[in-house]
Amino acid sequence: MPSALGYPGEGEKVALIALSSIQQWFVSPDLAPVLIAFGVAASMLLALRFRPGLPVSLVAVAVVTLAVVITGVDVATIGAIPTGLPAPAIPMIPWGQISALLLPAAAVAALAALESLLSATVADAMSVGERHNSNRELFGQGIANLASPLFGGIPATAAIARTAVNVRTGAKSRLAAITQSIALLLVILVAARWVSYIPLAALAGVLLATTVQMVEVSNLRTLVRTTRGDATVLIVTALATVILDLVTAVIIGLVIAGLYALRQVAKSAHVDELPLDTGDHSEAELALLNAHVVAFRLDGPLFFGVAHTFLLEVAEVSDVRVVILRLSRINTLDATGAAVLGQTIKTLEGRGITVLLSGIKPDHESIFKKMGVYAHLSHEKHVFESTPAAIEHAHSHVHKMPG
Secondary structure, eight states, rough: OOOHTOOOOOSSHHHHHHHHHHHHHHHHHHHHHHHHHHHHHHHHHHHHHHHSSSSSHHHHHHHHHHHHHHOOOOOOOOOOOOSOOOOOOOOOGGGGGGGHHHHHHHHHHHHHHHHHHHHHHHHHOOOSSOOOOOOHHHHHHHHHHGGGGGTTOOOOOHHHHHHHHHHHTTOOHHHHHHHHHHHHIEEEEIIIHHHHBBBBBHHHHHHHHHHHHHHHHHHHHHHHHHHHHHHHHHHHHHHHHSSOHHHHHHHHHHHHHHHHHHHHHHOOOEEEEEEOTTTOHHHHHHHHHHHEEEEEEEEEEEEEEEEEEEEHHTTTSSSEEEEEEEEETTTEEEEHHHHHHHHHHHHHHHOOOHHHHHOOOOHHHHHHOOOOOOOGGSSSTEESSSSSHHHHHHHHHHHSOOO
16 A cells, blocks of 8 residues: 555555555555556456456556656666576574564574465465465475575565466466466576566555455355354454455454354363163163163363353252263263263262263373372272163162162
């Protein structure tokens, strides 16, 4: 926005800079950069509709630059750029400050990786070709950022705007990135003088057109109408991108999406009271079992998001002597879920109700042991591989109890 209006704007955040530039433009309107920016954007969008294969962005920028140079219109340009590469040299390393630099360096590396992978994901969404390899992308970026300081460079990342422009102009393979790098090198070595005349407003027009192409209105409508969670994540992330910055917005969006996903997972968990299997018991024995034994089946995840609900549902059982907990359908278990299960067993055993466990998965058994769940059982043999075996034990257990 600042380049399109011809005013730099002031502030630290994107929204503040944009608002400041708009305010400056209204105080002293300058139509030249606005016309240049929207002219370039309009030519790109029209060409996309009628002749999508043409590199209109390059032609439009060249034509506008030539027109500005001939007419002498006063607009901001790229300005002087280096005309060669510095000699390679090993940078000085402040060994005395290494400990203070480790945390900022880790933060820069993490943000660089995040933005680069976001750019790759955007490119994937804009094309139907080969999908990116995250490990290869990050490895290549790391090697480049290690070599860059030898020539006086600083850490760099992929950029969503440039990636989108690249894809929209027909890039289909890594050859596009190599071609761009060679072109930039030639610009520095040969054409730096002419490139310095390119108006910033023309580049702003290219980005405006790219932004329009990136936004699929039909997809936005679908997302907004699908679920409340999708709509919330979309709107909040978009606002955060404008008000704060891209990386912060993505982190906020991931947190909100994670909370909604956690909520959906928690909803999938439930505890059901099940009828006992009849087996070979007589009617009198079945009546005795039904009167004193109750079986609960736990379905879904047992973790911190649903553990408290489980405790309330099971611990409220009364007027029984034996409770069988069928655990074979628990698909996710964490330490909190195991701890709550142990507390539930302790509560029931404390009220004189014997608890039997059945169908424990091997990968869950180690968690139960580490969290001391089995220690709350009245006997170490109250763990069974199958529910029928637990019911059979409950039958003998009920018969031994006093009237």
